[in-house]
Amino acid sequence: MPDTQPRNVPELFLERVGLTPDAEAFRHPAGAGWRSLTWADTEARVRAISAGLRALGVQSEQVCAILASTRIEWVLSDFGILCAGAATSTIYPSSTAEECAYILADSGAVVAFAEDGLQVAKLASRRAEMPALRHVVVFDGEGSADGWVTPLADLEARGRAWDAEHPGAFEETAASVRPDALATLLYTSGTTGVPKGVELTHSCWVSQSASVQASGILDHEDPVQFFWLPLAHSFGKMIGTAQLRIGFPTAVDGRVDRIVENLGVVRPTFVCAVPRIFEKVHNKILSNARDGGPVKAAIFRWAIDVGLVASRARRAGRPPGTLLQAQLAVADRLVFHKVRELFGGRLRFFVSGSAPLSRDIAEFFDAMGIVILEGYGLTESSAATHANLPSKRKIGTVGPAFRGIEVRIAEDGEILMRGPWIMRGYRGMPEQTAEALDPEGWLHTGDVGFVDADGFLSITDRKKDLIKTSGGKYVAPAELESKLKAISPFVSQVLVHGDRRNFVTALVTLDADAIAKWAAEHGHAGQPVSALARLPEVQELLQRHVDRLNAGLPRFATVKKFAILPRELSEAEGEVTPSQKLKRKVIEQHFRAEIDAMYGGEPPRA
Structure with a gap:
């Protein structure tokens, strides 16, 4: 029998649309509320953007960049770029004009999607440094007289006309994209040196998404994700292709000042976050407990102590005794349920990545019944290679490796990884690529750690730090x-x-x-x-x-x-x-x- 498994991201996308066309795919802010898109709605807009890019002359594996905050248009544009056979490069909206120009010039981007006039102005100020950049598509703003800037709505209208004139071209392009073709070019923000362009192929995302699905990490009833992290980061890209594979709906809004409000409205079952958020929430909870006076502070401390004892007992495989269960019920009624309600009341777990999470903070939240599943990965490994699972977790570790990833600890303690979603290299940097990827295909992560007897990986630090x-x-x-x-x-x-x-x-x-x-x-x-x-x-x-x-x-x-x-x-x-x-x-x-x-x-x- 012929292999019908998706070979690239466009096929993965179209498979999801075909499986659940009427199911909710995304929610996004609209006026004072939220608007939903089904997978069929999403396909219509992605098709229009993809065809619009083809109408602009974008060719296979040419790079199109996105310079915007996290919003639904970012997601749709990314899928549109990939379905046109092109590759997506990402730029953080906080980047300076000089940083934007470097990435766009180095990547050879032919089209850039920009959020608004402020981002367009950055590009216009350095236009001479980006000779390959032929068009800028703006999400919120007007077009330019010379046609260099085009509103997204106009691109979509042009795409719908092109699609009508070229029936079947959208599907043919999706089928023609090679698994080893460039899909994503992510520039490491880097803690030192010049940003490096990490080349990730379609097979990276397809193989990783299959492994995430097989892990069972999202096997719970009616999963709903709230997503606010920067989509310019590999963490965001990873969860996006996992969504195609699994099919859960995602509410998208990158406005940090709306996170608490959005959690109450969306009532997600899981949220991806970074340790900095947990640190801030931890400090806020402690501060509120102190502000309530000595009695409230004493009750809070007692509740946390009870929660910690119960949490450690559960993780050791010992069910809490009768007395501890009674104490935990009181602690939950007085303290813990109020905190969980801040996250919408339906939250199954957080997924934490991008940086190390303090064990103390993880245990603090676990004591209140708020599970944080810490994971691990690098931009060079398409983000996730390891994650704790709801049914298999150890606080203080980043979990076991996903199926398909090999892990080895070098003599000096450095973590080495090999697998199908490791990068193919750094763009235009053969020496740096050779330093990171050895002849046997092992990625030298630069992180130091160890694997325990149960296969859980612990990170102790960066080798260079x-x-x-x-x-x-x-x-x-x-x-x-x-x-x-x-x-x-x-x-x-x-x-x-x-x-x-x-x-x-x-x-x-x-x-x-x-x-x-x-x-x-x-x-x-x-x-x-x-x-x-x-x-x-x-x-x-x-x-x-x-x-x-x-x-x-x-x-x-x-x-x-x-x-x-x-x-x-x-x-x-x-x-x-x-x-x-x-x-x-x-x-x-x-x-x-x-x-x-x-x-x-x-x-x-x-």
């Missing part, structure tokens, strides 16, 4: 950073330093909301964070939390000194990536004076 003190001891900074953020609700960001130094230090930023509440209660209401950061009382406040951190560390890893920075580390200053990963070298350069002061002005040892 490990600190070696002047005494020869190795310290994993990410572990200390996540622990301190879990201990202190007043801490927003942390960078642990100490390479070639005789002790470990840290740069710390303050959580604006938490410290503002503290200030109002201690006679400093209305003062800016920069002023609060200089107060001796704030230094003493954080010192108590650093002491708690140090109490659980070996002596060589303890944080001897810390400096409170006057502001948060920001993407605008180049200090964090769009996914909020620290750019350590940039931060250390920007705050060199503060670091050197903690070491008495002495330079690092050679």
